[in-house]
Amino acid sequence: MDCIFCQIIAGKAPGEILYQDEEVIAFPDINPVAPVHLLIIPRKHIPSLADLSEEESPLIGRMVNVANQLVKSEGIAESGYRLAINCGEEGGQLVPHLHMHLLGGKRLSDALG
Numbered sequence: 001m002d003c004i005f006c007q008i009i010a011g012k013a014p015g016e017i018l019y020q021d022e023e024v025i026a027f028p029d030i031n032p033v034a035p036v037h038l039l040i041i042p043r044k045h046i047p048s049l050a051d052l053s054e055e056e057s058p059l060i061g062r063m064v065n066v067a068n069q070l071v072k073s074e075g076i077a078e079s080g081y082r083l084a085i086n087c088g089e090e091g092g093q094l095v096p097h098l099h100m101h102l103l104g105g106k107r108l109s110d111a112l113g
């Protein structure tokens with residue numbers, strides 16, 4: 001098991017788990033680029049968004065729902081936030097386990113690409 005996110009899921013890597021259920025977990029990004037920078041990931045090792053099957057696609061809705069809960073506890077539900085999924089090399093994906101970034105707590109960059 002050489003996937004760092006699978007190790008976090010298995011409790012074999014240090015990290016504060018902020019949310020977990022049977023399908024999804026969330027924890028702070030180790031290298032935050034905003035005051036709030038959380039990662040929301042499926043427990044299942046799906047390498048990237050491009051590998052998500054149609055049957056698995058409801059997972060994305062669950063991840064968004066978790067994000068919408070976390071922004072309340074993080075106090076940024078009203079100020080605004082951004083969800084981002086990087087996919088593949090040109091999409092900027094570095095960790096090959098599907099994950100959603102939750103960013104907020106400051107005025108985020110207008111640049112998306």
Ligand code: 5GP
Nearest residue numbers: 004015027028029030031086092093094095
């Ligand atoms: P990507 O570029 O793949 O979309 O984002 C990967 C993110 O994972 C980066 O923001 C990086 O800081 C974060 N990350 C990489 N390794 C670890 C780790 O071991 N623990 C945590 N909490 N975050 C990590």
Ligand code: ZN
Nearest residue numbers: 003006045097
């Ligand atoms: Zn994994």
